[in-house]
Amino acid sequence: MPLSANNPDRTSWLHVDKNSDFPIQNIPFGVFLTRDDIITIGTRIGDTAIDLGALHQLGYFDGIALTDDIFLQDSLNDFIADGRKTWRSVRNRIAEIFDAENPILKGNKKHKEIVLFRLDEIEMKLPVDVGDYTDFYSSIEHATNVGSMFRDPENALLPNWLYIPVGYHGRSSSIIPSGIPVHRPQGQTLPGDAKEPVFGPSKLVDFELEMAFITTDANDLGEPIPIEEAEEYIFGLVLLNDWSARDIQKWEYVPLGPFLAKNFASSISPWIITLDALEPYRVDGPKPKKKQLPYLQSKGPKSFDINLEVAIQPQGSKETTVSKSNFKYMYWNMAQQLAHHTVNGCPVNSGDMMGSGTISGPTEDSYGSMLELTWKGEKPLKMADGSERKFINDNDTVIMRGYCKKDGTRIGFGEVSTKLLPVFGKK
């Protein structure tokens, strides 16, 4: 099926700002509460949110095999489970409905009143009910930085890193959409040269700049997904801030990996940008430094040129950009991650989420965490208001943004913005 929704020459009869992340070539999918407090699946063009549940009831998707209530859901899981052919049909149809040349909905005032919302009339929810959340560790710069800081700069990468897209399981229940604040976690830490741990608020709360992909039903128990097919099971991507408490992590993580240091919150951007919309921004990934086992050998451009930024906004002050990175720096790509994840027969379902791991670039201003940007706090960052940050302070808001740009078209992710509140029960 052709990706006619990607036609770069198409314009919409809805207003789209020149620098909008959401031109008619994007057509993301999300879930929102409408002004009437109804939950629905929707899309967005410019600053207009579009109720796909209402559009479907009005007959605008006639001819596409969809159940009546496919968009009247509190998650995209069922729609995603319908598969790639259906996603493409729906996305192409939306592009047609809102094409500047198409008068049907444009000329129907009554329908427009039912279907269209200003952004301030809706409340974005989590787009999917995440069944399982996996987080990879696939940036060679990030793994090298962390290895240099905590182990040995000469042998920064562990022996398995160049052979395995290292990953681990995260917690689904604490995945939250942009806008939901997070409390500073408490936990056990081992201070300095103390012999016994203490309990209290984490002193080293950090963000991790990541992207995550959302899958469809991919395989049954026992059945691996070949790398050539892996991308067929990826619906789309979101921005992910994988909140981390570095001091809790340091004390708890041996031998089974990070746990409470990570599972207090993982924030995502609410609009899923489809892999189809990102098609024009494919690029080659980094060249492998070691020969990879056949099940991980991917062919063709499997990386994506997505510009990423992180800003910190202290309470009552302007934001300061602290990092500029790019998704294309990832050493292991999504197809490799998914092939690896299932090579042992682990089942992947609709609505599962897989994080990239912290995305650090090659330069010091492209690192994806405060741990790296301030090098364990040794080099604090200056904020616009004159204050300094080693890690994240109470009442700071961390904002991540991402966008692709090429030949005059921009496809963006909007943002994931999360305020860090003081410890639960404290002011």
Place this chain on the structure above:
Amino acid sequence: MPLSANNPDRTSWLHVDKNSDFPIQNIPFGVFLTRDDIITIGTRIGDTAIDLGALHQLGYFDGIALTDDIFLQDSLNDFIADGRKTWRSVRNRIAEIFDAENPILKGNKKHKEIVLFRLDEIEMKLPVDVGDYTDFYSSIEHATNVGSMFRDPENALLPNWLYIPVGYHGRSSSIIPSGIPVHRPQGQTLPGDAKEPVFGPSKLVDFELEMAFITTDANDLGEPIPIEEAEEYIFGLVLLNDWSARDIQKWEYVPLGPFLAKNFASSISPWIITLDALEPYRVDGPKPKKKQLPYLQSKGPKSFDINLEVAIQPQGSKETTVSKSNFKYMYWNMAQQLAHHTVNGCPVNSGDMMGSGTISGPTEDSYGSMLELTWKGEKPLKMADGSERKFINDNDTVIMRGYCKKDGTRIGFGEVSTKLLPVFGKK
């Protein structure tokens, strides 16, 4: 509310074998397909399965606040979310309905035909839709054995172990009920002194004898559960075989913990035995070897005396019991695990599952894995058919059983039985 369902003097008008795991004092909860291919929530007395959906439709739960379809579900999640008061009311009512002295259902042939099933007429399903699966590592004997084998017998426990109920996130999607076979997983391993990894079938597939508890909705994001309240949120327990591929684990697990070595399958027994039913079997746990931080200090008997056994049945042969352990050996109890899990504000929901970690006892025949029982394969175990096992062979079935016994009453878990098939696609 009194636990009248635990009355040890009660007998049922349904036949119960003397050594049954399921006397009228048990009343577990599960999900099954009936002979009419309808999925329902049920319980079991002796070898009779009872359709709670049908019982409810016939009015047997009148007076208890339950929605009409609460038992006509494919998981117990909603019923568990109704909370402890509801579980107790339902369990007490079931005890009354099947009490030997109660003629109402006993004398209604038509109702009995609708409600009662022989075990060979039903197919047990997963009892819950597991949102998040956490696995702890709470047996001091197991952690000491593993530490001795792979690190240093003099410092077998890592520094954090006596302070933290160490845990990590598992994979929900590969949790399967008893009876579903598992393929030997493939993956990367680093053989002997090789410099580069190879790909192929795991050579060291192992079981892990565990128990797991199932929770109800416990807390919102940010809000810790105090240890005194923790047990209020535990619905019940199941047997868990946390399948492990030791050679894959060894190569992949640094620095983020086990991943593909574990997520190919975790098998559970299909009947959830309520914490209420286990009440008579409470015992004190091991005395802490180090002072625990206040949020982990539990009072009163929080351990349970549950006898556990593991047997291996080679294809076409008799089974051989290879381990006899007990849940009471756990160093960290469930209340401590749940308090720790949420102390950072991580939300716990209805249907979440938390594994104990491998349950090893103090003697060599009470270890909970082949890794320990054969000491890395150095001391193979003899099977009844004369063959030997270092780890699990293709077409072996691993069977775990558990039961409590006291003052003439026995409450059991039935079994979790899983056959290990050859690698996917091979015969």
